[in-house]
Structures are given as C-alpha cells and as structure tokens.
Amino acid sequence: MPVLHEQLIPVFDEVIARNPGEAEFHQAVREVLESLSPVVGKHPEYADAEVIRRLCEPERQIIFRVPWTDDAGRVQLNRGFRVEFNSALGPYKGGLRFHPSVYLGIVKFLGFEQIFKNALTGLPIGGGKGGSDFDPKGRSAGEIMRFCQSFMTELYRHLGEYTDVPAGDIGVGQREIGYMFGQYKRITNRYESGVLTGKGLSWGGSQVRTEATGYGTVFFVKEMLAATGDSFEGKKVVVSGSGNVAIYAIEKIHQLGGRVIACSDSSGYVVDEAGIDLDLLKLVKVEQRGRISDYARLRGGGARVVTDGSIWDVPCSVALPCATQNELDEVGARRLVENGCQIVAEGANMPTTPGAIRLLREAGVRFAPGKAANAGGVSTSALEMQQNASRDSWSFDYTEERLAEIMRSIHDRSIETAEEYGAPGDYVAGANIAGFIQVADAMLALGIV
Numbered sequence: 401m402p403v404l405h406e407q408l409i410p411v412f413d414e415v416i417a418r419n420p421g422e423a424e425f426h427q428a429v430r431e432v433l434e435s436l437s438p439v440v441g442k443h444p445e446y447a448d449a450e451v452i453r454r455l456c457e458p459e460r461q462i463i464f465r466v467p468w469t470d471d472a473g474r475v476q477l478n479r480g481f482r483v484e485f486n487s488a489l490g491p492y493k494g495g496l497r498f499h500p501s502v503y504l505g506i507v508k509f510l511g512f513e514q515i516f517k518n519a520l521t522g523l524p525i526g527g528g529k530g531g532s533d534f535d536p537k538g539r540s541a542g543e544i545m546r547f548c549q550s551f552m553t554e555l556y557r558h559l560g561e562y563t564d565v566p567a568g569d570i571g572v573g574q575r576e577i578g579y580m581f582g583q584y585k586r587i588t589n590r591y592e593s594g595v596l597t598g599k600g601l602s603w604g605g606s607q608v609r610t611e612a613t614g615y616g617t618v619f620f621v622k623e624m625l626a627a628t629g630d631s632f633e634g635k636k637v638v639v640s641g642s643g644n645v646a647i648y649a650i651e652k653i654h655q656l657g658g659r660v661i662a663c664s665d666s667s668g669y670v671v672d673e674a675g676i677d678l679d680l681l682k683l684v685k686v687e688q689r690g691r692i693s694d695y696a697r698l699r700g701g702g703a704r705v706v707t708d709g710s711i712w713d714v715p716c717s718v719a720l721p722c723a724t725q726n727e728l729d730e731v732g733a734r735r736l737v738e739n740g741c742q743i744v745a746e747g748a749n750m751p752t753t754p755g756a757i758r759l760l761r762e763a764g765v766r767f768a769p770g771k772a773a774n775a776g777g778v779s780t781s782a783l784e785m786q787q788n789a790s791r792d793s794w795s796f797d798y799t800e801e802r803l804a805e806i807m808r809s810i811h812d813r814s815i816e817t818a819e820e821y822g823a824p825g826d827y828v829a830g831a832n833i834a835g836f837i838q839v840a841d842a843m844l845a846l847g848i849v
C-alpha cells in the first residue's frame with residue numbers, strides 16, 4: 401500500500417476507529433487521502449482548519465425503519481439510509497440505491513465519492529447518498545410502489561430543493577423516482593419538481609438524464625483517446641453490467657464507431673463478437689427485466705453466455721466496468737493487461753479494487769476513476785435542477801451538448817491538476833485533488849461549521 405503523508409495518518413486512523421467494519425468507506429477515503437499528499441505540503445491552511453478531518457465526517461446520517469406489506473399480505477421490514485455528507489457547494493445531491501448489500505458503509509463510501517465527483521462537475525451541488533437493503537428483484541410493481549411510498553414517508557422531512565435532492569442509483573430508476581415523487585407531493589402538498597432528479601419527461605424530468613451516466617463515461621473516454629490523437633473507431637470494447645449505465649455506454653460507443661463485444665449481469669456474461677444488439681439487450685433487460693442468458697438465447701448464432709468465468713478475460717482495447725463496486729480485481733486487471741487493453745474507465749462507483757488500479761497503472765494502462773468518468777449522471781441531474789428552477793425544458797441536442805462540454809471540462813481539469821501537482825497523466829490524483837480543492841476552499845470560506 402502506498403504510504404500516506406504523515407499528517408494524514410492520524411486522519412485515516414480516526415476514520416477507521418469511528419467507522420468500524422465499514423470496509424468500502426475506508427477504501428474510498430484511503431484512495432482520496434493517498435492523492436492528497438502533495439496538497440497537504442502546499443496548503444497548510446487546510447490542516448489548520450481541519451478541513452480533511454471534517455470532510456471525512458458526514459454532516460448528518462439518517463437511518464430509519466421501512467415497513468411495507470407484500471402481495472401475500474405479510475409485513476416486510478427494511479432499513480433506509482440517507483447520508484448527507486457535505487453541503488459546502490450546494491444542497492446534498494446523490495442517488496438512492498436499493499440492493500440487499502446496502503448498509504451504512506456502502507452509503508458512506510458512495511456519499512464520500514459523491515462530494516468530489518459533484519465538485520468536479522463545476523455545478524453547485526453538495527454530496528450525499530442514500531438507499532435501502534430492499535431487494536427489488538422478483539418484486540411486483542405494487543410491492544415496489546408500496547416500498548417506495550413507505551421509504552418516502554420518512555425521508556420526505558429531510559429533503560427539499562434547497563436541502564437534499566436524491567436521484568436514482570442501482571435498483572432505482574424512473575419508475576421508483578415516480579412513486580417517491582408522488583408520495584412526496586402528496587405529503588407536502590407541493591409540486592416541488594427540484595426535490596428529486598431522474599424524473600419522467602412529462603413531470604419535470606430532463607432530456608438525456610436516462611442516458612447521461614453511460615453517455616458521459618463514453619464522452620470522457622473519447623477525450624482520453626483524443627488526447628493521443630485516437631478515437632473509438634474500430635475499437636473492441638468490453639462493458640460490464642447491463643443496467644442503465646452499461647446500456648447507454650454501449651449505445652454511445654456504437655454511435656462513435658466502436659464495437660462492444662461483451663456485457664454482463666450478476667448471473668454471467670455474454671460475448672457477441674458481431675457487437676451487442678442494443679435493441680435486444682434493452683428488450684431483455686429493461687422491458688422484460690430478464691437475465692443475460694435470455695439475450696444469448698434470443699440472439700442465437702454468434703452470441704455465447706459464460707456463467708463460470710470473468711468478463712475481463714475477453715480481449716479488448718477499452719474496458720468499462722459499469723456494474724458495481726470492486727468488480728474488477730487484480731486477477732481481472734492482469735488479464736486485461738495481458739490482452740493488450742489500453743484504457744479502463746469506471747462507469748460504476750469504485751468498481752476497481754486498489755490492487756487492480758495499481759497493477760493497471762504500473763502496466764501503463766490509462767485509468768479514469770468513477771468520480772471523473774461517471775460524473776455525467778449527476779451533472780445532468782444538476783441540469784435537470786436548473787430546468788426545474790427556471791420552469792423550462794431544454795431540447796435533447798442542447799442538453800447532450802451541455803453534458804459533452806461538462807465531461808470535456810472534467811477531463812481537462814483532472815489532467816491539468818495532475819500535471820500541476822507532479823503526477824502527469826494520473827487521472828486519479830487529478831480528479832481527487834481538483835475536487836478536493838474546490839470543496840476545501842468553500843469550507844474554509846464558510847468557517848468552522
């Protein structure tokens with residue numbers, strides 16, 4: 401493990417002591433602290449005001465009971481979370497995740513990442529995250545609705561367009577946002593569009609929000625490629641996952657002339673050398689909420705499904721982990737390197753383990769962290785908030801152009817900051833430092849709060 405700056409060792413020790421058993425949160429904090437060594441030397445004012453220590457402690461953590469009734473009339477019980485991490489730059493902003501793996505450590509890691517990601521967008525949004533250990537898999541639409549209503553019946557009191565603005569994440573899409581918005585509206589008697597993002601187009605949503613995380617990741621990689629005079633044209637790409645991020649990453653890669661030859665879900669991965677058929681993938685995964693094996697079966701011919709291997713065994717020049725945290729480990733990273741992969745960019749949040757990042761870096765693979773590469777989703781959420789605040793709605797093309805511009809600016813800022821702090825080409829250092837400085841300066845200006 402790389403050593404931490406001596407001033408940061410007690411900060412990290414305190415994070416571990418205060419947050420026992422929250423391995424993902426420790427991992428996310430460690431990665432940022434490792435990047436901050438050159439900043440600590442240059443900016444003693446941050447240490448004087450304990451900015452880094454304060455940043456690692458959420459401003460507020462909310463944990464609540466979510467009871468609901470299933471279709472058989474049985475009472476079910478889940479736990480809900482909202483971690484309001486930092487509001488120096490704007491209202492808390494970040495998604496809600498519904499997945500059985502959710503516990504406080506996952507929500508804190510996501511909320512911590514969100515602070516820096518949101519700062520990097522250059523838009524006025526703070527960082528937060530929430531969710532529940534509710535498992536939507538196999539649940540009817542009625543059960544999902546009752547769960548969302550119960551969840552919002554507690555959460556609404558903590559939200560507001562100037563306070564905290566959730567959106568989706570794993571397990572939460574437009575359907576769930578709709579049920580939650582409906583319940584918020586009913587309880588508060590306010591049509592407060594700006595309280596949630598990821599809404600439907602006819603009730604306050606923004607064009608491109610659905611596509612934004614996947615498109616944004618691809619725009620980011622396009623900039624990485626352009627920096628060396630290259631493009632997606634003719635490139636073989638592997639995209640893990642087959643949810644919202646993966647689907648729209650695949651769509652944009654195909655529009656830009658690349659070919660995605662593999663994607664996955666929790667049951668396995670599919671290899672389709674002719675290029676993933678996106679209409680079929682959307683039918684199977686979005687409309688039917690089916691498995692990746694259904695895609696292979698319906699596609700027939702060239703597509704094969706693999707249930708006992710790793711998607712990172714599939715040779716490619718660009719790899720985009722777009723499924724979930726820690727899905728790309730050292731074994732996977734080694735396979736990517738052996739097969740000549742040149743770029744890895746995170747569409748998901750923290751999908752690459754620290755060991756895998758080290759291995760990729762040492763092998764000269766260019767690596768873009770999620771904080772920078774997947775910031776397109778939350779950026780477009782901020783554009784949705786702008787439209788809600790001005791009671792306006794923008795065209796698809798205009799919104800997509802704004803997104804592309806934001807991704808370009810995040811790319812350039814990350815790479816320029818890396819250069820300035822003595823780590824040329826290191827997107828991790830650049831993104832962490834640039835995001836940190838933006839938040840830290842605001843925290844200094846706002847005093848000890």
Ligand code: GLU
Nearest residue numbers: 494495567569777778781
């Ligand atoms: N969940 C997304 C993320 O990880 C989007 C959050 C948002 O739009 O607020 O950035």
